[in-house]
Amino acid sequence: MPEGHTLHRLAGDLTAAFGGRRVAVSSPQGRFAESAALLDGEVLVGAEAWGKQLFVEFPGERFVHVHLGLIGKFDVHADVDPEDGVPAPVGAVRLRLAHDTAYADLRGASACDLWTSAQRDAVVAAAGPDPLRVEADPLLAWERVRRSRLPIGALLMDQSVLAGVGNVYRAELLFRHRMHPLRPGHTLRVGQWLAMWDDLVVLMTEGVRTGRIDTVRAEHTPEAMGRPPRVDDHGGEVYVYRRHGQPCLVCGRRVSIEELRGRNSYWCSRCQPVFRSRAVG
């Protein structure tokens, strides 16, 4: 689940369900129990995301900092019938927020801590611009990209360069811009970067709306191509992510896979040719 769109969607859902209301805060699994006791019964101010970081604010400039990591989930149920009441927690629920008609359960997160505003500010300051935040400046990220010899596929995943992109958006963005994952950052032109950024804003905003990652253009949807829809745990329609060995939706060549700094990278070697500088070519 967790790339930036997931966290922004979550922030909205949490604010809608709990913002301005007194909430019961608990840690059925126990690892957040001490902090939960300090917040229990207080008013939840609201929730906000920055990249993949989530902050749930409580009075007194206190923030529950959540990072879902690879496997974390934060399920929000805002439709509880007050007659039935909130159900007993199932599994390892690290954090539960609840009132009469809603509850939210956090499981498997890599981080769940009670932070001061100073701690929150430090993390935000270290993060790159987030395409899902209106104030984000793509040129801030560009200053890092244009000076780097690292591959663009690595820079896109570096949360200090830009915040919120994960393995799916990386693969899909590079495909949509016909760019090889190993192309060095300093060989990009600013126009290419800004086009990629604008595309990210559109794709990720759509991801917040739908809760899934869809990146294929109208002409490549299952309906348009007469192919079966993707059946997958995250459900979105994509060009290359986890499609290695299958035919590229555009050219038919088998999609490639290779590890790039510990994460699988997927691309089409025909649609995303290896970059050659003009001096060499």
Added chain:
DNA sequence: GTCATATGTGGAG
């Protein structure tokens, strides 16, 4: 039952 896997990150060596 065991094992591999997953949209991520941080620490040790």
Added chain:
DNA sequence: TCCACCTATGACC
């Protein structure tokens, strides 16, 4: 660069 960690799920014995 490898490894640990957080948890659930599906594949396979």
